[in-house]
Amino acid sequence: MKNKVYDEMNKGLELIHQGYQIKYDIWQDQVLFTWRWWLGCGLVILCWVGWSFFRKKRSSDRLFYAGLFVMTISVSLDAIGMQLKAWNYIYPLIPLIPAYLPYDLALMPVSVMLLIQVKPKINPFYKAILFAALTSFAGEPIFKWLEIYEPLTWRYIYSVPFYIVIYLIANWLSKRSNFEKII
Template identity: 45%
Template sequence: MNPPKIYKEELNKVFELMNKAQTLKWEVWQEYVIFTAHWWAGIFLTIIPWILWIFFHKKESTNRMLFVGFFIMLISSFLDFLGVRLGLWLYYYDIIPFIPAYFPWDCTLIPVLVMFFIEVKPKTNPLLKALLFGSLTAFVAEPLFEFVGLYKPLKWEHIYSFPIFTSLYLIAHFLSKRKNFQELVNK
């Protein structure tokens, strides 16, 4: 069953508006964002944590941690993308103007911090670590990003992020402890 013709016409108008908005965003980004101090800070926030992780992570856990990090990247990017698209928050200094979420946050800071938390003091109660991770990200990192002008919550409160970040850590911890990782290492 095909959608009615009016639906396709209306959807074509929406896509045309989206393309115009993206073109305008590109022009504004080129004029006011690229090569600014905020943009360079985003570049460093994207690269430096991974370099530190490469040097300081437990080498025997590399595959397991990269799996966990990739999982966190996918979920956090999706949730961030959704939040931006729903108008819950926005970012002012995109590293890449075609990605609505904040790349350094989703693809570096959150996954590297989760991997760090999993590897440091591995015998510590995961719920305690999850609560600490949720608190640091929701009540320290988000307000800091807001304070320096990278992020602006529109219809969002930092407290809403706390259970999300706490749950993300618990899921990542669960994934990192799966038996199949040990079987792969022992082969």
């Protein structure tokens, strides 16, 4: 027996599907293969190719472990922010994912991994503040200027504590050495 909640949730799902269909049609007609779309593709490739050259080879696994955390939390928070209409991405790489993948899967993790490995003796809190300031007050405004990112109810300053926490957790994860061997 179906109830009112079931019907309302299905109605909501149908509205989401209609919204994504509209978004996909716009993306296919007006975003795909534009210079902003190619810029996103290029950022992903450049970040990861650059990381492969500049990473400390012996620390690759632990850095990538921290990078995977950054990717996961970035995509998750991005999806939440878009669902709450705090911001929007006008030129997404992939229209069905509510996040800007070049930022979440390349720029953020690669920046964090590079910062972790450079001058590892510096207090991580200082690096976290630097990362948060550059990302919030340089990165986000650049993407707004490029008309890729549109903050709706979000202000750059709101991002600072999130970026600090993300960096500090990633740094902490990169220092873990208590993995047990799989037998």
